[in-house]
Amino acid sequence: MLTVTDNARSAVEDLVQQAGVPAEGGLRIAQATGQPGNFELALVPAPQPDDQVVDDSGATHVFVEADAAPALDALTLDADPAAQGPGFVLTPQQA
Template structure:
């Protein structure tokens, strides 16, 4: 299952609060429809019925689309320290 670092958890919580996302909402990771092998991240008000709920720490929920879950199984969601604004990276777990 995808893991979420403390930095990513804090960034998701902050972005969700700024965007006015309800408590049951969070960050959703799904396969990109236009670019196979890539992922799309979006703030959503609630998970889709088939989504895997990865992280429920406080208000920082992270959801993974059912079809994307196997590809993200050995990855970790973290923040990108070099990004100009809040950015996320997916890396292999150590």
């Protein structure tokens, strides 16, 4: 299952708060339409019925589309705190 770093968790919390997303909402990762292997990230008010809830600790919620879950299974969502704006990256999980 996709893991979420503390940096990414903080970035998601900041984005959700700035956007006024409801408490049950969060960041959703889905397959990009027509672009296999690419992903779209979006703030959503709630997960879709078939989404995996990856991280629901505290005020942070990260959801993964069912079709994208296998491709993200061994990855970690991180954020670069020095990036201009939210700089999310997906990297292989450390063993």
